[in-house]
Amino acid sequence: PVYASFRSIGAYVPSRILSNEDLEKMVDTTDEWIVKRTGIKERHIAAEDEYTSDMGAKAAELAIERAGIAKEDIDLVLCATVTPDYFNMPSTACIISDKLGIRNVQAFDISAACSGFVYLLSLAKAFIESGMKKNVLVIGAEKFSSIVDYTDRSTCILFGDGAGSAVISATDNKEEGFIDVHASADGSYADFLVTPAPGAIHPVSEKVIEEGLNFVQMKGNETFKLAVKTLTKDVKEILAKNEINSEDIPHFIPHQANYRIIKAVGDALKMREEQVVLTVHKYGNTSAASIPMAINDIWESGRLKQGELMLLDTFGGGLTWASALLPF
Ligand code: ACO
Numbered sequence: 001p002v003y004a005s006f007r008s009i010g011a012y013v014p015s016r017i018l019s020n021e022d023l024e025k026m027v028d029t030t031d032e033w034i035v036k037r038t039g040i041k042e043r044h045i046a047a048e049d050e051y052t053s054d055m056g057a058k059a060a061e062l063a064i065e066r067a068g069i070a071k072e073d074i075d076l077v078l079c080a081t082v083t084p085d086y087f088n089m090p091s092t093a094c095i096i097s098d099k100l101g102i103r104n105v106q107a108f109d110i111s112a113a114c115s116g117f118v119y120l121l122s123l124a125k126a127f128i129e130s131g132m133k134k135n136v137l138v139i140g141a142e143k144f145s146s147i148v149d150y151t152d153r154s155t156c157i158l159f160g161d162g163a164g165s166a167v168i169s170a171t172d173n174k175e176e177g178f179i180d181v182h183a184s185a186d187g188s189y190a191d192f193l194v195t196p197a198p199g200a201i202h203p204v205s206e207k208v209i210e211e212g213l214n215f216v217q218m219k220g221n222e223t224f225k226l227a228v229k230t231l232t233k234d235v236k237e238i239l240a241k242n243e244i245n246s247e248d249i250p251h252f253i254p255h256q257a258n259y260r261i262i263k264a265v266g267d268a269l270k271m272r273e274e275q276v277v278l279t280v281h282k283y284g285n286t287s288a289a290s291i292p293m294a295i296n297d298i299w300e301s302g303r304l305k306q307g308e309l310m311l312l313d314t315f316g317g318g319l320t321w322a323s324a325l326l327p328f
Contacts, residue, residue, distance in 0.1 A: 002170045003177025004128040006326055010062025011164040011296035012055045013283065014046040027153035034157045039259020043160025043284030045145045051085045053092050055163035056141030057099035059292070067167035069135060071100060076127055076136040077107035080116025080288040082317065083143045084109060087198055096139060113193065114255050114316025115183065116140050116288030117164065121324050122181040124168040139165040140288035147195050149215035158257070160284035164292020176327060182238050183322035189226065192219045193317035227261050227315045232268040234323045235313050242325055246271055251304055255314035256280035256290040265313070287316065304328050
């Protein structure tokens, strides 16, 4: 049999920083409120002419280089984003492939909001373990600032831009392979996180601009409670199914949306502080990029070593959620 293995990681963070102090000048908020309610100190914002595909291509370039393979060896390019360069076509995966000089391979986007990267891991696993592909390039990239209303204090403090990417390769060594990936959704909570336009229901019109339908809308408090419940349940299930104890996970890497959500989930799972990876203070919520950016962070700092077990856990608009158990 053939197994899917995590071969390399890369990330890109735009240079411009938007701090809580900057936001204090834009909306009625304070650094103290933001830190207390979210744990976020600052987030990075892409330049005006820097798009999701630019950030995704930079992260992917690094991942390929670190994988030690040639671009020609990539046989599938998958991108998760809710802030694509173009809403309908072409896909951001096609644009990234072109920027990397990867041609004549299957490339497409998926839409699973913040769960996007872990959803991609489930796809990469399926493509590789079925024998259809050998080296899958997965990318989570977001220019979330492009759908944020910077006059709405309840959302503009939360989000940031960035990208992360990984190369997932076929191996016949079971020890290197993914242990498990769960991905799920419940569309009855679709109205918790919505960007109403543009789409078939709200095509571009003056109404869209007047009513700000192109911006993200969120039921923050309801999302918060559901996130804690869903993330905890999801992790308990994947650990029980694979007979692994939460104390034995060296790297618990949850979606970076809010420190209080991460703390509540970590406590419910009886995780020690040093097991839990935190980057939300410096990047905010970067949606599909959040988990690969966090993996890149701990790998670059030397905290994550080859072969060490990672537990990924995420939730997002849809409502979608997903978890994964895999060695780095
Ligand atoms: N500064 C100051 N006050 C604020 C701000 C702000 N930036 N934002 C909201 N407030 C006020 C509200 O107006 C409200 O005032 P009121 O009591 O006078 O009405 C008060 O603070 C409390 O508001 P809540 O929304 O109840 O605050 P809460 O503790 O829930 O925190 C937050 C809000 C941070 C948004 C939290 O609910 C949250 O993080 N939710 C989860 C969001 C999330 O994870 N979303 C991402 C999902 S992933 C994806 O797919 C994109």
